[in-house]
Amino acid sequence: MRYKGLIEKYRDRLPVSDSTSIISLGEGNTPLIKLENIPKELGKEVDLYVKYEGLNPTGSFKDRGMTMAVTKAVEGGSEAIICASTGNTSAAAAAYAARAGIKAFVVIPEGKIALGKLAQAMIHGSIIIQIKGNFDDGMQIVKEISDHAPVTIVNSINPFRLQGQKTAAFEIIEELGSAPDYHCLPVGNAGNITAHWMGYTEYHEIGKSDSTPTMLGYQAEGAAPFIKGSRVDNPETIATAIRIGNPQSWDQALKLSKESNGWFDAFADKEILAAQKMLTEKEGVFCEPASATSVAGAMRDIKLGKIPEGSSVVCTLTGHGLKDPDSAIAQCDQSAMINVNPTLEEVKKAILDQM
């Protein structure tokens, strides 16, 4: 049967009825890729997988939540949605609003949005409100705005977002036959880690998985409220998708971390970029910097033995690498580009010099 998106597939586990008209772009059903070379390099026996959420229609996992949030907004008669965003939520909101024929307002921090995400918000015709502030400032305003204007909030505080996002855990269980031992995620607002835990516990309760995983949340050092134990006022990191100091799902994330015997940890920007580069060069998988935080964490904890050998580990790669071409190009060696004249002789020489 033709795949028609995650609401159609998981209809009986989502808050929709037979009469709900679904706004979908065919999101979900993303590949779970088993890493071959990184575990070898670590010298450890682990089954390490990445769930490549960058292959969703707008290039991030946000589509899983947005198909639900926009479907329910339209069902409820809403004609406009709004979100604060570090970029990917605005890209998803813009695309699904276009699909639904409603307006999208996106509030973004000026100058702190990766280029690909800004392009998406613009080309889909959303109305972009840039603020001279960060995500947390934007979020504060958006939370108050629905009392003053007829717009539906589609940030992850909209409960339908997490309902859609929990389906990633369903897919992993279906593919592996049971939950993995560990699940690693980059954490910003902590909506996604919360949604995954919902998905895992739900499938465990109905007998589709023997177990639930230990949930590991990884942050950037400059934006690590879960490590600090309190809000961070001026979060800063190259991983702009997790440049968040005041996580909206704070309580839920602390609770699930405890329940699953999990932990939080933080990584310097250069460790995050090194993990991103390792994935591209050793495995052929290109994710954006924030996403690579999950793999930086998994690699360190496998190396330290905090994740023991014999474990199965899934890392969520939350967004596609093409979202942020600037950071990708900036970290590559420009001198690796070979400039020659357009002759057979010079191209041949350039090749043979490298062999």
Ligand SMILES: *Cc1c(COP(=O)(O)O)cnc(C)c1O
């Ligand atoms: C939104 C986002 C995150 C953070 O997810 P939260 O639910 O806010 O914790 C991580 N990576 C990427 C690429 C994102 O777009």
